[in-house]
Amino acid sequence: MSKTPLTVRGAEKLREELDRLKSQERPRIIRAIAEARAHGDLKENAEYHAAREQQSFIEGRIADIESKLSNAQIIDVTSLPANGKVVFGVTVVLADEEDGTEKTYRIVGEDEADIKQGLISVQSPIARALIGKEEGDVADVQAPGGNRSYEIVEVRYE
Template sequence: MTGSVTRVPLTARGAEKLRDELKELKSVQRPAVIKAIAEARAHGDLKENAEYHAARDQQSFIEGRIGELEAKLSNSQIIDPTKANANGRVIFGATVDLEDANSGEALTYQIVGEDEADIKAGRISVQSPIARALIGKEEGDVVDVVVPGGTRELEIVEVRYL
């Protein structure tokens, strides 16, 4: 089996957010936990030193997260929807204004990568049922989306590339 790497789509904002977290972990949190471990060691017996064990656990978490972020960033494909020639089609990174055909409810979602998804902020994962139903469609199209509460009929009112 070959070791092909799956490229993970990210918006420029999502990549920047991951880079900021990585910088914080490496330049602030990692040095702080190393200092905490050194201070806890100075207190003597490590077997019953709760501060030492807590600091080691925190260090393990930080190192794991650093590795995870570095892997995500190295395997990412940053997609800028403003540079895509999508001609009004829904693509990764697009912001889509929708209207529920039954209730008239207006919805706005940006289609983003898995790590960027935040439903409260209107960012949905490209893997979500709504995003999968929208990809490739155009303004004026109506899509049926199966969601946990049943099926929603959504009309694409506008597609924007911000």
């Protein structure tokens, strides 16, 4: 399996979630199952079945996070040479060539992407069009809504 790029911040968030699931959620579910078992007949015990379902979800999420972290290539963008080139992990300020509006995006791993927070996946059409370009270059993006051109105003290695 190939390594998946992940920012330092993204790896920290996954580790925090993993720690919370293991230290808080897992024990809470175990207590809920024990309490539901004490109520008797398990066949018709809705609390027991709900708790087991939650346990299954949490255990699946723990396995998923552990897998992601073990297959991650954690990239610290602050240790890269700040030469104005767009690479994984940078923050990019773009100016729309059509209307001049500016947008700021950070190129992150697929699991970290959240467009509402300005985090775009390295696999997204915008990120693919930007990678390898430099400040001042124009990137043509073939997005689902049509072709757009963006000038790269600034590249920040933060």
